[in-house]
Amino acid sequence: MFEELNDLYQQVIMDHSKKPHNFGTLAGANCCARGQNPLCGDQMQIFLKTEDNIVRDLRWEGDGCAIFKASSSMMTDSLKGKTRGEITQLFDEFHAMITTGEIAPNNHLGKLEVLSGVNRFPARVKCALLGWRAAMSALEGDHQPVSTE
Amino acid sequence: MHGHPLIYLDNAATSQKPQVVIDALTQFYRCDNANVHRGIHELSNRASAAFEKTRERAARFINASHSDEIIFTRGTTESINLLANAWGNQTVKAGDVILLTEMEHHSNIVPWQLLARRTGAKLAFLPVNGDEGLLDLSRLEDSLTSNVRLLAFTHISNALGTINPLVELCEKARKRGILTFVDAAQSAGHRRLDVQELGCDFLALSGHKMCAPTGIGLLYGRLELLDDMEPWQGGGDMISSVDFHESTWNKVPHKFEAGTPNIADTIALHAAMDYLDAVGRDRIAQHDSEIGAYAFEELERLGKVRLFGPRNQRAGLVSFLLHNIHAHDVVTFADRQGVALRGGHHCTQPLMKKLGVSSTSRASFYFYNTTEEVDRLIEVLRGIQKFFGE
Structure with a gap:
């Protein structure tokens, strides 16, 4: 019945949404931020432990749709061990993929490319970006809750 | 799709x-388009007559006793904002209470929060009994305290599908001298409404949820209440005379309709009401x-x-x-x-x-x-x- 959605809801996305990685709070976190999507009420909190400009560990918690949960879960996997500079670059690549569908050659997206299908579902772009916006806000030390609106 | x-x-x-509503819109723009309440020329007379006929039609639609009790707005949200300003600003004082319910749409919460901020009034909420989505009416008597100025509630909940006991709520409030406002956005196009039988003091509806175009709705208010209210927006049409430093107001309902109204959509609302009553x-x-x-x-x-x-x-x-x-x-x-x-x-x-x-x-x-x-x-x-x- 939903063949055309197999691309958006791939098995790896379903797995992450059902059993999100790095889920929970993080003792000793030195950056944190909240994110929310006012349109649907999705909300999350992210906790990062940074050291020498590198994200050593991070956790998140929140509730929302499968795309939001999978994207946040996969993001936390991919940010671990990266520098702020690397994360900013990765965010730009991810943002471009989600909003325009463009995937730059020699990108650093790796497994995150499974989320490229979101681009064809404009109503779901916010879901895929919520976790990222919260992470970027935490790294920038901006403690205002981020909103996708 | x-x-x-x-x-x-x-x-x-x-x-x-429905097609009749779309036709009413195009017919107006094609053949009758002019501003209302201003012109002496025939086209303006025609537009004014059709516009005011909708007011009469709307009064019949909710069985208001007089068409002057119908104020055209952009919709329910604007109606509530009008009420919170025109009625609230002059009536509600610090310590007064606006009683709402826990199942209200943001549009029947936020304008009252703004009023509370302006006046020092408080908001109170009749509780909902959980997933079943019914108002806990056992709390009603105790909630209708002497400092409650208004009981404002939705007729039908857009989030739950609950139909609230409108008559009972209005009657209990009236017995204590408390005014009532009914948000009929979800009900007006779905069932008969008779404001005199219901005994509410104010009621709002949105045209677009009942086959009419977006951007047109109304606020009903009992005439003696509207007469005592101050305008909330100033401009053309709402005045009787204007001096450099002072003005006097037009009579109800025009006092609350500043500027050129949404003429075409109002006329299409007439067609929508006819259509709904035909169904x-x-x-x-x-x-x-x-x-x-x-x-x-x-x-x-x-x-x-x-x-x-x-x-x-x-x-x-x-x-x-x-x-x-x-x-x-x-x-x-x-x-x-x-x-x-x-x-x-x-x-x-x-x-x-x-x-x-x-x-x-x-x-x-x-x-x-x-x-x-x-x-x-x-x-x-x-x-x-x-x-x-x-």
Whole structure:
């Protein structure tokens, strides 16, 4: 019945949404931020432990749709061990993929490319970006809750 | 839609428009377009007459005793803002209470919060009894304290499908000398409304949820209350005379309609009201009740679903959550099968918080929806459960 959605809801996305990685709070976190999507009420909190400009560990918690949960879960996997500079670059690549569908050659997206299908579902772009916006806000030390609106 | 016939189940957000309404709009712009209440020329007279005829038609639609009791607005939200300003600013003082219910739409909460901020008044809320979505009426008497100035509540909940006991609520408030406001956004196009029989002091509705265009609605108020209220917006048409430093106001209802109104959509609202009465509002109410009950039962039979709102005497909408599947995913999947649902907090965030959910999926019906469409919805939901391994 939903063949055309197999691309958006791939098995790896379903797995992450059902059993999100790095889920929970993080003792000793030195950056944190909240994110929310006012349109649907999705909300999350992210906790990062940074050291020498590198994200050593991070956790998140929140509730929302499968795309939001999978994207946040996969993001936390991919940010671990990266520098702020690397994360900013990765965010730009991810943002471009989600909003325009463009995937730059020699990108650093790796497994995150499974989320490229979101681009064809404009109503779901916010879901895929919520976790990222919260992470970027935490790294920038901006403690205002981020909103996708 | 996406290769499937469209099944439009988002009528609580806005209804589809019949041809007669679209024709009324184009007819006005093609043949009768002029400004109202100003011209001496024939075209303006024609536009003014059609505009004021809608006021009379709207008064008949809700059985107001006089057409001057109808103020045209952009919709229910603007009506409530008008009320909170024009009535609230001069009547409500620090320590006064505006009594609402926990199931109100943001549009019947936020204007009162703004009024409370301006005046030092407080808001109080009649509780909802949980997923069943009924008002706890045992708390009503105690809540109607001497400092309550207004009881403002929704007739039909857009998030739960609850039909509130309007007559009882208005009567209990009236006995204590408390004014009442009814948000009829979800009910006006779905059942007969008689403001005199209901005994409410104010009522608001939106045209676009009842076959009329967007951007037109109204506020009903009892004439003696409107007479005492100050204007809330200044401009043309709302004045009697203007001096450099002072002005006097036009009479009700024009006192509350500053500037050129939404003429074409108002005239199309007339056509929508005629259309709804030709279909028959009693028949629509009956259909709502049957299709709402059918959808509720079928969702229950589907299983692994959390249902909101009362089992009996519900409006023509169902709010639900499939176990372990988020409302947004449900709406995306249903959309791909041509079924238009709404997923989210339905502009009732405080209610959602109270129920401990961030969102629900909602199917809302109108007279053109059929039980076959409900069957198709259930079939699609079953497919979604299967996809998600539920």
